[in-house]
Amino acid sequence: MKAPLGLFAWACRQIARQPGTALLTGITICALVTASATVLLLEAAFAATARELLGAGPSHVVRAVDATGWRPLIAGTAAETARTVVGVTAARPRLWGVVRSAGGAAVTALGVVDPAEFATLGQAPQQGQAIVGPGVALDAADGAPRLTLVAAGGSRTFVVTTQLDAASGLALHDAVLLHADDARTVLGLGPEQASDLAVWVYHDAEQAAVAQELAAAFAGAVRVTTRTEAIGAAIAGFAREGSLRLLLLVPATLALCLLLVVAVRRGRSARRELGLYKALGWSTGDLVRLQLYGALAVSVPAVLLGLAGAGWLVFGPARSWPAQWLFAWPGRAPVLVLTPAAGLQVAFGVASTVLVPWLCATLLPALRSATVDPQDLLRGGRA
Amino acid sequence: MIPHPLVLAVLGCDLGALLLLLYAGWVAARVVTNWQADATPEQLRLERQTEAAGLAGSAAALLSLLGSLVLVVAFAGALPGLVPGAMCGTGVLQATGGRGERALALRLLALLLLGAWRLVARLDARTPRAPLVRTAARLLLLAVPVALLAGLDTWRALAALDVHTPVDCCAVVYRHAHEAAAAGTQQPATLRAVPWIVASPLAALVLGVAALAALRRGGERSARRTGLLALAALAFAPIATLALVRVWSAYHYGVLQHHCPWCLLLATHDLVGYPLFFAILLVLFEGPTAWLAQRLGERHAELAAAAAARTRRATWGTLIGLALYVALAFGPALLWRWRHGVWLHG
Amino acid sequence: MSSVLECRQVAVQRAGAGGAPRHLLDGIDLRAESGTVLALVGATGAGKTTLLHTLAGLLRPSAGEVLVDGEAISRWTSAHRDLWRRRVGILFQGAELIDDLSVAENVLAPLVPRQMPAAQKHDACADTLTALDLAPLAARPASDLSGGERQRVALARALVGAPAFLFADEPSAHQDDAHLALVVGQLAAARDRGALVVLATHDPRLLDAGLCDQVVRLVAGRRAAGADA
Numbered sequence: 027m028k029a030p031l032g033l034f035a036w037a038c039r040q041i042a043r044q045p046g047t048a049l050l051t052g053i054t055i056c057a058l059v060t061a062s063a064t065v066l067l068l069e070a071a072f073a074a075t076a077r078e079l080l081g082a083g084p085s086h087v088v089r090a091v092d093a094t095g096w097r098p099l100i101a102g103t104a105a106e107t108a109r110t111v112v113g114v115t116a117a118r119p120r121l122w123g124v125v126r127s128a129g130g131a132a133v134t135a136l137g138v139v140d141p142a143e144f145a146t147l148g149q150a151p152q153q154g155q156a157i158v159g160p161g162v163a164l165d166a167a168d169g170a171p172r173l174t175l176v177a178a179g180g181s182r183t184f185v186v187t188t189q190l191d192a193a194s195g196l197a198l199h200d201a202v203l204l205h206a207d208d209a210r211t212v213l214g215l216g217p218e219q220a221s222d223l224a225v226w227v228y229h230d231a232e233q234a235a236v237a238q239e240l241a242a243a244f245a246g247a248v249r250v251t252t253r254t255e256a257i258g259a260a261i262a263g264f265a266r267e268g269s270l271r272l273l274l275l276v277p278a279t280l281a282l283c284l285l286l287v288v289a290v291r292r293g294r295s296a297r298r299e300l301g302l303y304k305a306l307g308w309s310t311g312d313l314v315r316l317q318l319y320g321a322l323a324v325s326v327p328a329v330l331l332g333l334a335g336a337g338w339l340v341f342g343p344a345r346s347w348p349a350q351w352l353f354a355w356p357g358r359a360p361v362l363v364l365t366p367a368a369g370l371q372v373a374f375g376v377a378s379t380v381l382v383p384w385l386c387a388t389l390l391p392a393l394r395s396a397t398v399d400p401q402d403l404l405r406g407g408r409a
Numbered sequence: 410m411i412p413h414p415l416v417l418a419v420l421g422c423d424l425g426a427l428l429l430l431l432y433a434g435w436v437a438a439r440v441v442t443n444w445q446a447d448a449t450p451e452q453l454r455l456e457r458q459t460e461a462a463g464l465a466g467s468a469a470a471l472l473s474l475l476g477s478l479v480l481v482v483a484f485a486g487a488l489p490g491l492v493p494g495a496m497c498g499t500g501v502l503q504a505t506g507g508r509g510e511r512a513l514a515l516r517l518l519a520l521l522l523l524g525a526w527r528l529v530a531r532l533d534a535r536t537p538r539a540p541l542v543r544t545a546a547r548l549l550l551l552a553v554p555v556a557l558l559a560g561l562d563t564w565r566a567l568a569a570l571d572v573h574t575p576v577d578c579c580a581v582v583y584r585h586a587h588e589a590a591a592a593g594t595q596q597p598a599t600l601r602a603v604p605w606i607v608a609s610p611l612a613a614l615v616l617g618v619a620a621l622a623a624l625r626r627g628g629e630r631s632a633r634r635t636g637l638l639a640l641a642a643l644a645f646a647p648i649a650t651l652a653l654v655r656v657w658s659a660y661h662y663g664v665l666q667h668h669c670p671w672c673l674l675l676a677t678h679d680l681v682g683y684p685l686f687f688a689i690l691l692v693l694f695e696g697p698t699a700w701l702a703q704r705l706g707e708r709h710a711e712l713a714a715a716a717a718a719r720t721r722r723a724t725w726g727t728l729i730g731l732a733l734y735v736a737l738a739f740g741p742a743l744l745w746r747w748r749h750g751v752w753l754h755g
Numbered sequence: 756m757s758s759v760l761e762c763r764q765v766a767v768q769r770a771g772a773g774g775a776p777r778h779l780l781d782g783i784d785l786r787a788e789s790g791t792v793l794a795l796v797g798a799t800g801a802g803k804t805t806l807l808h809t810l811a812g813l814l815r816p817s818a819g820e821v822l823v824d825g826e827a828i829s830r831w832t833s834a835h836r837d838l839w840r841r842r843v844g845i846l847f848q849g850a851e852l853i854d855d856l857s858v859a860e861n862v863l864a865p866l867v868p869r870q871m872p873a874a875q876k877h878d879a880c881a882d883t884l885t886a887l888d889l890a891p892l893a894a895r896p897a898s899d900l901s902g903g904e905r906q907r908v909a910l911a912r913a914l915v916g917a918p919a920f921l922f923a924d925e926p927s928a929h930q931d932d933a934h935l936a937l938v939v940g941q942l943a944a945a946r947d948r949g950a951l952v953v954l955a956t957h958d959p960r961l962l963d964a965g966l967c968d969q970v971v972r973l974v975a976g977r978r979a980a981g982a983d984a
Contacts, residue, residue, distance in 0.1 A: 029857065029859040029860045029863045029877075029880065030860070030863075030867070031863070031866075031867070031873040031876045031877060032867065032873065033867055033868055036867045039856075039860065043855055043856075066414055255493075258490075258493055261490070261491075262491065262572065299853060302851055302853070303864065304837055304840075305813055305840065305845055305847075305851075306840070306845070306864055306865040306912070307837065307838075307840040307841040307843065307865050307868075307869075307916070308837070308865075308867075308868050309834065309837045309838060309868070310457070310460040310461060310464065310834060310837065311460075311464060312868040314461075314464050371414060371415065371487060372414055374414070374415075374418065375413070375414020375415055375417060375418050376414060379414065379417045379418060379421050382418070382421040382422055382425050382472070383421055383424070383425065385425070386424075386425035386428060386429070386472075389429070389465070389468060390428065390429070390432070390465075393432070393461040393464055393465050394461070396460075396461060396464075397454075397457035397458055397460065397461045398457070399453055399454075399457055399833060400813045401450075401453065401813065401814060446830065453815065453833060456832050456833040456834070457833055459832075460833070460834050534834065537826075537828075537830075537831035537832060537835035538830060538831065538832065539832045
């Protein structure tokens with residue numbers, strides 16, 4: 027004899043009596059979770075990656091400003107000035123800026139001031155050479171790989187010695203590493219000039235205090251950005267972008283409403299059978315639990331599957347697709363990291379936003395139908 | 410409003426709870442006006458609806474509790490990262506323009522009322538003739554508008570959350586501390602802490618004695634003993650909270666003048682605030698529950714056995730809450746004294 | 756433990772045509788003890804089924820009381836009467852099976868929400884099916900059964916929880932003589948195990964089987980005076 031003996035097994039048996047409805051419901055919930063979790067997971071992963079990346083960077087960045095915006099710093103003088111501030115342990119001028127490649131894509135040009143800093147990437151680029159990140163599209167030409175950058179004084183073409191693989195991470199995703207002199211040319215800087223100054227302090231808790239001291243130490247107007255501010259700005263920018271993409275949830279929510287209607291209709295059609303269960307000694311609580319277990323048996327695997335799908339889209343081999351479609355990310359998407367806490371937060375949030383309304387949508391008709399009395403069955407004239 | 414997953418989760422929980430509570434409230438109103446112990450089809454339908462409303466109310470209470478927990482987690486752990494300058498829930502509450510505090514207070518009140526309703530409804534469900542059905546319905550009718558207001562205020566607070574304007578998290582804490590100092594005497598911090606250092610162990614002692622006395626079975630004085638327990642619990646909760654923030658938190662932070670309740674909920678302080686505030690809430694709810702259950706058992710003989718069991722459970726609940734608080738609030742202070750040979754407060 | 760089921764002046768009314776109240780039962784008094792069989796007999800429409808359902812707690816009387824061991828269960832809330840029905844087995848006149856479930860699943864249905872070991876549920880179900888010659892049909896959907904088989908499955912469902920009170924409406928319906936003996940045997944076994952068995956029937960074969968300790972004859976919703984056996 028083969029029969030479901032417990033309440034949960036009985037609920038699963040009830041699902042098996044209407045497999046089409048259960049399958050449709052499961053697919054809709056799964057799609058809803060995949061869509062929303064992909065956006066949120068991408069956002070959370072970017073935030074975690076940015077936090078990790080900026081956390082390893084300088085505690086302050088100093089840039090000179092004037093009425094027209096950013097202006098270059100005099101590298102040597104700026105570094106000396108920064109080192110005079112109490113609490114500063116190191117100050118290093120940096121050469122970088124956003125330029126366009128011949129293909130029109132924006133890339134980040136980095137000048138190698140200290141070859142030791144990039145030692146892990148291999149030999150530093152010589153003049154006329156470039157090391158490029160995995161997201162940079164090279165010139166479409168035969169022979170040695172090349173990259174043309176549109177510089178202030180005209181285009182310049184570099185021989186690409188190395189293209190880093192995807193594992194190099196978000197920091198170098200669209201980076202073009204150049205010899206310092208080439209970088210100055212491309213960025214339109216003079217021989218002694220630098221884009222900004224990276225500063226490290228002894229105690230991280232002193233960031234805010236040192237920022238004020240740094241600003242006061244420079245003769246001209248400077249903008250000092252602390253690491254905390256930089257992390258906040260990066261995350262907030264991406265979060266705003268991601269929030270817009272959450273509009274994707276609108277059609278998904280409509281689908282959930284449809285599921286609600288299905289649940290209500292199913293609740294009504296089951297009244298006679300529920301009256302019979304009541305006559306056989308089932309309580310209202312048993313009937314509500316039966317319907318809740320049925321809803322959970324469909325929705326929990328669907329939510330888990332949806333979350334797994336979102337994880338695969340964001341971190342798996344197909345990660346370029348959502349990044350391109352959701353955030354207009356150029357080229358291949360970088361490898362992102364995610365802290366367990368952030369991942370759990372996304373999973374919990376998505377599960378709550380989908381599971382809670384779905385369970386409520388199930389519970390209300392379940393409560394309604396569970397109020398059935400055996401008399402309803404008897405009045406039907408069947409007994 | 411920021412579409413943060415936890416914010417959406419809170420709103421989802423609240424929406425579900427409100428829908429269920431509206432249904433339960435509608436049935437409760439009909440119970441108050443129409444309940445008759447007869448065999449009319451209307452009465453039978455009402456009995457079935459009361460059962461369903463009981464389940465709906467319980468589910469709503471659970472969702473409200475879950476929503477409140479998620480809200481606290483969001484305020485304490487997730488949203489400070491989005492509000493510039495916020496380091497804990499204090500900064501986030503500042504960014505809600507003061508609406509967050511009221512929302513949390515209303516949520517607590519709604520949860521207490523729902524808890525009281527559930528206590529009465531569950532006792533009533535243990536007897537076949539439902540002597541407390543109208544009382545339970547009235548309690549639910551009292552809880553529904555408070556829960557609605559709490560939900561509305563939560564929505565407003567989350568909608569008002571400003572993630573662009575920087576807040577000064579610690580400034581709020583220190584301003585409160587300075588205002589408190591200015592309003593009182595010009596005594597040094599160590600002396601200002603003395604009333605709390607004395608009051609909180611005293612309140613804990615009184616509560617412990619009252620709970621142990623309430624555990625004694627039977628006797629004519631059992632009503633008085635549970636009454637004393639309820640009063641002790643009601644007094645203990647605010648004293649324990651203020652003493653925790655003003656004095657005992659210093660032993661978790663390692664600094665004397667950081668009177669912030671929210672920082673206790675940060676991972677850097679081992680999330681110790683969660684069990685601590687849970688312990689205080691447990692005492693606040695279970696102490697009066699012991700008295701209420703005992704009174705109901707006295708008034709309705711058919712409830713006596715169930716009420717006595719609930720009274721006993723509530724008393725044990727109070728004792729567990731008290732033990733948790735003592736261990737986590739006083740324990741670190743004693744540990745500090747043992748390690749360093751001095752108290753932080755001199 | 757011995758139980759006593761009593762009816763005191765039980766009346767059941769329904770709104771009839773034109774809204775006037777129609778008496779389905781009126782002033783019924785009876786008393787039966789566990790370990791006995793009570794038969795309710797009478798013509799179609801006499802009120803047998805209504806009385807059976809009232810005794811089983813499915814209907815609440817408009818007047819009078821149904822008492823079990825002195826406790827008026829008819830005044831209980833619907834929720835408590837649901838729980839009380841866990842001590843009760845009910846066989847409906849029209850079987851009331853769930854057609855797309857198997858025979859075994861239909862029989863198991865009353866045990867599903869009960870807190871008891873799965874093996875015990877399984878054994879109780881298997882034993883009951885065997886006792887009523889239904890084991891070969893266990894996996895078949897209820898919709899494939901004949902009228903007699905359906906009635907026996909419904910009886911198996913009523914018996915599977917070893918109830919203290921068994922209320923059976925026309926248990927011998929559609930049964931040939933061989934299967935009638937099985938049905939009578941199971942009803943007698945329930946009585947012998949200490950259950951109170953209440954039957955509603957107009958099958959003389961069942962009355963002649965020597966099973967019934969008490970027969971109550973109903974006429975137009977009233978107990979026929981001096982006609983009981």
